[in-house]
Amino acid sequence: MDWTSWAERLETALGPEGDFPSFFAPDALFSDPVNAPTTDIAAIEEMTKASFPDWRQEITWVHGDDVGGVFEWIGKGTLGGTIPIEIHGCTVVDVDEVGRVTRWRDYFDLKEIDDQIAPPSPVAAD
Numbered sequence: 001m002d003w004t005s006w007a008e009r010l011e012t013a014l015g016p017e018g019d020f021p022s023f024f025a026p027d028a029l030f031s032d033p034v035n036a037p038t039t040d041i042a043a044i045e046e047m048t049k050a051s052f053p054d055w056r057q058e059i060t061w062v063h064g065d066d067v068g069g070v071f072e073w074i075g076k077g078t079l080g081g082t083i084p085i086e087i088h089g090c091t092v093v094d095v096d097e098v099g100r101v102t103r104w105r106d107y108f109d110l111k112e113i114d115d116q117i118a119p120p121s122p123v124a125a126d
Contacts, residue, residue, distance in 0.1 A: 003062045011058065016056065052077030052078065064095075070091065073090070074086060083117055086116070087109075088108065
């Protein structure tokens with residue numbers, strides 16, 4: 001499998017005008033730190049677009065073989081269309097014989113988002 005080409009197509013699919021569900025095999029399983037494992041990929045895409053209407057991801061590194069792969073990414077968007085957010089993560093995927101995802105697991109630190117939307121904490125005076 002050509003993972004570099006796959007990742008380039010996925011970057012487009014993950015953009016605001018992309019077709020993320022087209023990367024998944026029927027009954028594929030998706031999970032991330034926010035969502036329990038689900039086969040409802042369309043609901044995941046809908047929730048993402050509702051939270052980040054301009055969400056996009058840059059895939060910075062990819063590696064895989066014929067049954068699965070892993071990629072690192074930087075995600076950017078505006079939370080609720082107003083607060084700029086950037087998060088860094090890693091995704092592990094299993095794929096079928098034609099490269100469709102059968103299982104997707106996102107890993108990222110939710111604190112990275114919290115740190116960008118929370119007001120700065122007061123600095124203790126010396």
